[in-house]
Amino acid sequence: MAARVRALEAILTQKGLIDPAAIDAIVETYETKVGPRNGAKVVAKAWSDAAYADWLKRDATAAIASLGFTGRQGEHMQAVFNTPETHNLVVCTLCSCYPWSVLGLPPVWYKAPPYRSRAVIDPRGVLEEFGLTLSAETKIRVWDSTAELRYLVVPMRPEGSEKLDEAALADLVSRDSMIGTGLARVPA
Amino acid sequence: MGFGPVAPEQDEPYFHAEWEKRALGVTLAAGGLGAWNIDESRHARESLHPAIYYSSSYYEIWIRALEVLLKRHGFLSDADLAAGKAVDGAATPKRVLKAEAVAAVLARGGPCDRPLAAPARFREGERVRTKTFNPTGHTRLPRYARGKLGTVEAVHDGFVFPDSNAHGEGENPQRLYTVVFDGSEVWGEGADPTLSVSIDAWESYLEPA
Numbered sequence: 001m002a003a004r005v006r007a008l009e010a011i012l013t014q015k016g017l018i019d020p021a022a023i024d025a026i027v028e029t030y031e032t033k034v035g036p037r038n039g040a041k042v043v044a045k046a047w048s049d050a051a052y053a054d055w056l057k058r059d060a061t062a063a064i065a066s067l068g069f070t071g072r073q074g075e076h077m078q079a080v081f082n083t084p085e086t087h088n089l090v091v092c093t094l095c096s097c098y099p100w101s102v103l104g105l106p107p108v109w110y111k112a113p114p115y116r117s118r119a120v121i122d123p124r125g126v127l128e129e130f131g132l133t134l135s136a137e138t139k140i141r142v143w144d145s146t147a148e149l150r151y152l153v154v155p156m157r158p159e160g161s162e163k164l165d166e167a168a169l170a171d172l173v174s175r176d177s178m179i180g181t182g183l184a185r186v187p188a
Numbered sequence: 189m190g191f192g193p194v195a196p197e198q199d200e201p202y203f204h205a206e207w208e209k210r211a212l213g214v215t216l217a218a219g220g221l222g223a224w225n226i227d228e229s230r231h232a233r234e235s236l237h238p239a240i241y242y243s244s245s246y247y248e249i250w251i252r253a254l255e256v257l258l259k260r261h262g263f264l265s266d267a268d269l270a271a272g273k274a275v276d277g278a279a280t281p282k283r284v285l286k287a288e289a290v291a292a293v294l295a296r297g298g299p300c301d302r303p304l305a306a307p308a309r310f311r312e313g314e315r316v317r318t319k320t321f322n323p324t325g326h327t328r329l330p331r332y333a334r335g336k337l338g339t340v341e342a343v344h345d346g347f348v349f350p351d352s353n354a355h356g357e358g359e360n361p362q363r364l365y366t367v368v369f370d371g372s373e374v375w376g377e378g379a380d381p382t383l384s385v386s387i388d389a390w391e392s393y394l395e396p397a
Contacts, residue, residue, distance in 0.1 A: 001248055002207040007272040008251065008264075009214050014274035017221060017263055021287035023213030029294055030212065031202055072297040093330050095230055096246060101297075105212070107200050111246040113191040120332065120385050121375055129194045139382045146328045147364055147388035148300040148347055181196070 035104035038069045039152055040173035042102060043184075044166045046079070047157045057081065060152065064102060074101020074150055080143060081154045082180075087138050088153045089127070089180035091119035092145040099150035103175060110179070120144060130181045153177065155184040211247040215254050216294075220285030223261040226298065227354035231326040232256045302361035304346035308391075310365060314340045315397035318367070318389060326354035329393045333385075336373050337397055341386060342366040349390055363391040 012018040042064055046053040056063040060077035064070075077099060080088040092098065093116050098106035109115050118126050123140045127133070134140070143151045155177040161169060164187065176182030203209050219229065232253035234241070241249060258264035262279030285293060310316055320335035321327075328350050346361035353359050371383030 001211075001245075001251065002205065005207045005210050005214065005251055007269070008255065009210055010272070011264065011268045011274045012214065012218065012258075015263070015278045017278060017281055017284060018214060018217040019284060019286050022217050022220075022285045022290050023210060025287045025290035026213040026216050026294070027209045029290065031209075034294075035202075070297065071295040075297040075299040076301060093332070094328060095233065105202050107197065108204070108246070109194050109196050112194075113242060115194045117190050118194070122380070123383060124380060126194055130196055137382070139384070140380065141368075142383065142385045144330065144333075144385060144387045146330060147350075147390070149344070149364075149366075149388050176196075 030100075030105050034069075034071075034100060036102070036173075036175035036178065037170070038067075038104070039099070039102035039175070039178045040170040041067055041166070042069070042079075042152065043154050043173045043178065044169035046154055047161075047169055048166050053081075053154075056154070064152075069101045071101050073097070074099050076149050077102070077152060078143075078149050079152045079154050080141070082156045084156070085139055086141055087134055087180065088141050088143060088151075089119060089123050090143045090145065090151040090153060091116060093117065093120055094144075094146055097145035097148075097150065099152050101150075102152055103178060107175075127181060130176060132182060153180045155182075158184045158186045160187050208247045211251050215250045217285045218254055218258060218263075220283065220293065221261075221263065222282035223263070223279075224257050225348075225353055226300075227326060227348070227350040228356070229253065229257060230350070231354040232260075234326070300348045301345045302348060302359060304361060304363060306363075308343045308363050308365075310340050310343065310363075310391070310394060310396075312340055312343055316340055316365075316367060316394045317397045318387075318393055319395060323351065325351065327351050329389060330387060332374060333369065333387050333389075336369050338367040338369040338373070338386075340365050341368045344388075347390070349392075351390075365389050365391065365394065367394065 013020055046056050056079045060079040064077050082088055096106055096111040120142050123142055172185045174182050177184045233249050265276040267275045318334055318336050344364040347364045348359040349362045366386050367389050368384050368386040371379040
């Protein structure tokens with residue numbers, strides 16, 4: 001594949017169809033600027049600020065854009081909030097739709113057939129493979145991203161985090177907790 | 189079952205090889221030529237032979253589909269690929285993505301909502317049934333959710349209709365709905381009783397229950 005991609009890039013560059021410096025800029029964006037720290041800031045703000053959480057619930061695209069996170073694969077955002085009764089889990093069974101603007105590029109497992117095929121039929125089994133066991137009574141809601149809406153799970157704020165500021169709260173928010181395959185970390 | 193266990197990787201890097209970085213960049217930059225839309229590119233990926241699709245990594249799927257799209261739109265030939273360099277000419281692109289435009293283009297994205305004047309056919313809380321169909325072209329109604337009884341949970345704006353847009357037949361925006369199904373409706377006997385699954389469905393995927 002390395003040679004095939006190299007050849008394709010060379011051909012398209014020779015034809016003036018792509019600019020290799022643009023490719024460098026794209027890679028740099030997703031390696032250094034757009035990643036799950038963005039989403040963690042959204043969650044931490046929602047935990048700290050009830051008015052922001054309400055806005056995020058009503059109009060996630062605008063609430064997230066207010067923190068500077070916009071763009072490709074985040075044009076139409078929906079935030080779904082975990083509660084003591086219901087756990088949310090996000091998947092794209094059809095391809096690999098993922099909220100890039102807040103979580104960055106998706107991990108390999110998110111794009112691979114085991115997760116995509118099983119999240120909708122056996123979410124508890126899938127969560128066990130992430131080391132997450134939910135109580136038997138917890139309702140599970142799976143969001144299959146079949147259109148252009150992109151889902152961000154807002155995990156429950158962990159116990160013991162009452163005194164933390166937003167920056168410290170954001171450190172508790174893992175990527176997986178915003179997909180639904182994990183929970184927010186409990187502060188040490 | 190099926191494809192086996194999910195294999196989450198601890199501290200997974202964004203890229204597992206240098207070529208994956210270039211594959212991401214080439215794919216996005218070529219999308220910037222403006223010759224095809226996201227639905228056509230998804231359909232190209234999903235139209236790969238199943239044996240290839242299921243045995244390829246995701247960036248490999250992207251590159252294989254990108255070659256199909258570039259050939260279809262006159263930017264790439266088999267002779268180019270055989271030679272490993274440009275030997276044939278290329279169609280004139282609408283535009284070429286330059287490095288200085290990347291930040292703005294990525295930050296803008298490609299909104300797909302298209303506000304509709306017509307009222308929504310279905311309302312929140314209404315029971316609906318997804319259609320049973322097996323089109324030869326592109327669709328975003330998953331097979332597991334066809335012919336199922338669900339409830340409209342949210343009524344959204346109009347959105348570009350992938351089933352036509354993927355084939356160059358226009359955006360034909362339709363109202364979009366979030367429709368939620370009980371696990372037992374979708375999976376039948378033995379389904380997890382705590383499970384509900386939702387999809388986002390275009391209006392023509394639905395009929396009154």
